[in-house]
Amino acid sequence: MNFMTDRKRAVGNGSAKSGTMAHWRMTLSSVGLLILIPLFIFTFGAILGHPYAEVVAYYSRPVPAAIAALTIAVSFMHFLGGVQVLIEDYVKGLTRKALVVAMTCLSYGAAGLGVFAVLRIAL
């Protein structure tokens, strides 16, 4: 048996330098969501099930609208980081790249669309 590991061979070759940033971004967005998610659950939950006119009136108010827009924006940045780790853990090669690109497009697309929709209702 050969006991040399990838880590052992990597020691002394210097770090990739940028890896900690991915973890820090997840930490930042998680703290943001810690504040936003409870607010979103109870504001969105309060209006879900009401008729169209009431929903529009509710999200014309600045605080519920801001909570919704921020939650959508921050959560999709958090989803992007999380799903990317999932992809990189289980998928290799071109499929990995394609899935990371797809998830990046989906995240920014959904975040942009969601924030735009909330602003459209609010303004």
Added chain:
Amino acid sequence: MADVNRGNRPLSPHLTIYRPQLTSMTSIFVRLTGNALLVAMLMIVWWFVAAAAGPDAFATADGFVRSWFGDLVLFLSTWAIWYHMFGGIRHLIWDQGYMLGVKKSETAGLIMIIVSVLMTIFTVVAV
């Protein structure tokens, strides 16, 4: 570098014969809930986009979100978000170097399971 000597080293017991622990199971479920929540969030974005588009589009999206299927997704997601959130708090604490012992980790794991269920019941009753 990574292509050298793969699979010629001693491996830890395989997952299928390895006894599941509270720490590993709570960790797996944090990943599972986090990724599964994408479904609910995309549904919510659709709901907002439909509300911005007009009454007809809103009726379709709102009908879907409030159907038995949408209801089920939102109910499961309510538990998933609370569980994932408490799992995240545990990670933030671990990152600072606290509660890393097995006993404390298992206690925190048990607490997050119980509290996430209680918060789900509270949310369903209150909302």
